[in-house]
Amino acid sequence: MAVYTEINDEELAHFVAQYDIGAVLACKGIAEGVENTNYLLRTEKGAYILTLYEKRVKREDLPFFIELMKHLSARGVTCPTPIRRRDGEVLGQLAGRPAAMVSFLEGIWIKRPGVEHCGAVGRALAAMHNAALDFPMRRPNALSLAGWQALAAQAEPRADSVLPGLAAAIAGELAFHEAHWPRDLPAGVIHADLFPDNVFFLRGRLSGLIDFYFACTDLLAYDVAICLNAWCFETDHAYNATKGRALLAGYRAVRPLSAPELEALPVLARGSALRFMLTRLVDWLNVPAGALVKPKDPLEYWKKLRFHQHVASVAEYGFEP
Ligand SMILES: Nc1ncnc2c1ncn2[C@@H]1O[C@H](COP(=O)(O)OP(=O)(O)O)[C@@H](O)[C@H]1O
Numbered sequence: 001m002a003v004y005t006e007i008n009d010e011e012l013a014h015f016v017a018q019y020d021i022g023a024v025l026a027c028k029g030i031a032e033g034v035e036n037t038n039y040l041l042r043t044e045k046g047a048y049i050l051t052l053y054e055k056r057v058k059r060e061d062l063p064f065f066i067e068l069m070k071h072l073s074a075r076g077v078t079c080p081t082p083i084r085r086r087d088g089e090v091l092g093q094l095a096g097r098p099a100a101m102v103s104f105l106e107g108i109w110i111k112r113p114g115v116e117h118c119g120a121v122g123r124a125l126a127a128m129h130n131a132a133l134d135f136p137m138r139r140p141n142a143l144s145l146a147g148w149q150a151l152a153a154q155a156e157p158r159a160d161s162v163l164p165g166l167a168a169a170i171a172g173e174l175a176f177h178e179a180h181w182p183r184d185l186p187a188g189v190i191h192a193d194l195f196p197d198n199v200f201f202l203r204g205r206l207s208g209l210i211d212f213y214f215a216c217t218d219l220l221a222y223d224v225a226i227c228l229n230a231w232c233f234e235t236d237h238a239y240n241a242t243k244g245r246a247l248l249a250g251y252r253a254v255r256p257l258s259a260p261e262l263e264a265l266p267v268l269a270r271g272s273a274l275r276f277m278l279t280r281l282v283d284w285l286n287v288p289a290g291a292l293v294k295p296k297d298p299l300e301y302w303k304k305l306r307f308h309q310h311v312a313s314v315a316e317y318g319f320e321p
């Protein structure tokens with residue numbers, strides 16, 4: 001459960017009074033997510049999500065996330081819409097944290113995605129990439145190579161307590177990516193965290209995308225690789241080629257992937273596995289005292305990374321050239 005910051009009734013009432021959403025009827029901490037504190041708020045005018053931004057979100061990045069959600073909503077991508085206060089501002093301060101209110105999306109996330117869910121997420125990802133093509137703001141990916149190095153340095157002294165030899169293996173991966181990371185592929189706005197818990201389905205159809213707080217400007221194919229890792233492996237960590245094919249086919253039905261993008265997928269997927277392994281590892285080693293959060297298993301992503309290390313060409317993912 002991710003509630004890092006508790007709020008009291010008085011400060012909540014004061015915060016909500018700045019909006020035109022009526023009085024608070026109920027407010028519950030949300031038992032999901034690991035990055036920010038989220039509350040489900042019911043007021044006289046409806047349901048809202050109140051987010052308090054925690055350690056990984058920099059205040060100066062918030063306008064990018066807020067404007068992106070507005071831009072995507074305006075172009076038909078179903079995602080949270082930021083709620084304006086009466087003074088026109090979207091960002092505020094609550095319990096010492098930057099905070100904002102967004103619209104509540106109906107739907108549930110799928111714990112065990114099937115082939116059809118993978119196809120749907122591929123289509124939605126490509127539609128999001130297309131919808132953001134004319135988004136004017138830029139945010140370099142803080143969790144690309146330089147960011148991985150900083151995370152690795154943070155984890156290094158205690159990494160071997162999680163898996164003997166892990167610190168040296170991470171150093172080897174960083175050196176590999178320094179040498180092989182593609183630099184000339186099409187770039188744009190990527191979601192960068194489109195895991196199953198950030199995609200809602202309703203009555204069998206994809207109903208919305210949430211959690212744009214890692215969104216940034218980076219290689220579009222890197223977002224595909226992130227989804228491949230998050231959606232197309234089974235609980236025993238085995239890659240499912242049928243799901244991988246469905247995800248790719250869904251994506252390519254909306255936005256074609258060039259031959260260089262396709263060829264880069266093994267490296268991009270390996271790098272994506274390293275990126276999520278590293279954030280999980282740092283979190284695993286540093287659970288804040290008293291926080292209601294269940295850290296995610298870094299070794300799940302280490303196993304995915306090991307799989308990609310042995311992939312020589314995309315044919316091994318089951319993809320058509
Ligand atoms: N706009 C929204 N509509 C409905 N539920 C939401 C919305 N935003 C977040 N949630 C709920 O809060 C949970 C955590 O949100 P998320 O953005 O993933 O948190 P984090 O920033 O910690 O990753 C989600 O799994 C979902 O249950």
Ligand SMILES: N[C@@H](CCOP(=O)(O)O)C(=O)O
Binds near residue numbers: 032195197198279
């Ligand atoms: N998806 C990341 C963790 C951050 O995502 P959240 O949406 O669960 O807060 C991971 O699985 O490591």
